[in-house]
Amino acid sequence: MSDAAQPTAAEVRAAAEAVKTALDRHLAAVERRSGEDDPAVYEAFNELAAAAETYDELLYERHDEVTPFEIPGGEEALPPYAGPEEPNSLSVLIRRDYSVVDQQRLLAQAERIEAADGDVGAGEETAGTVHGALGVLFGEYEPDEIASRHKEFGLEEGDSTLWVTAADEPAEPGEWLEAPFDQVDPQQVVCRFDVSxxxxxxxxxxxxxxxxxxxxxxxxxxxxxxxxxxxxx
Known part of the structure; x- marks a missing residue:
């Protein structure tokens, strides 16, 4: 970065003052919290995270120094919450990645499921392929059960994430089924939990x-x- 594009010392100082102000607001919100999931605390946390990130960037650009602060992974990836303070509707979005590490185990489990259901005739066409076996498996078991028993099915866990989003009103039946994940607003995310x-x-x-x-x-x-x-x- 050229010297002309670098932030001024005054800008760095102002960013530091913003962090101090955000710290005071966060402490005040924590002291006044009305419960474990007080939205005011979430808002103050996000403001503090944003202020600290800005200060860290300006400090590095101006003085080639960094702060010792690190914001936990899930929150810093999201913009400040801008959803309703008292949401009347929630959506839970879950992504879990798996690798197929044992095709024979997967196929055998799918064939066993179809045999138990009495659909032996279609077994070779459906459970005899990897994508067909996956359809049988996820059609038989809830996602949480597959997550807890993935090794039995020849799968290996990858990354996973769970997002809780808030809204004023619930969606109309069938409204988002054609594209369930296309209209997620990061500013509506109340909280998220990542495993990696x-x-x-x-x-x-x-x-x-x-x-x-x-x-x-x-x-x-x-x-x-x-x-x-x-x-x-």
């Missing part, structure tokens, strides 16, 4: 970094492993 192996990788990286630091302090050369303390010594 990347979070585990981050934790493992932190553990590895900590081990490296400990080894440096106690003088290990990297080829020796840390051993647990013997409680009897």
């Amino acid at each position: 192996a990347v979070f585990d990788d981050d934790a493992d990286d932190l553990d590895d970094d900590l081990d490296d630091e400990i080894e440096d302090v106690i003088g290990l050369d990297g080829d020796e492993d840390l051993e647990p303390l013997d409680a009897e010594r």
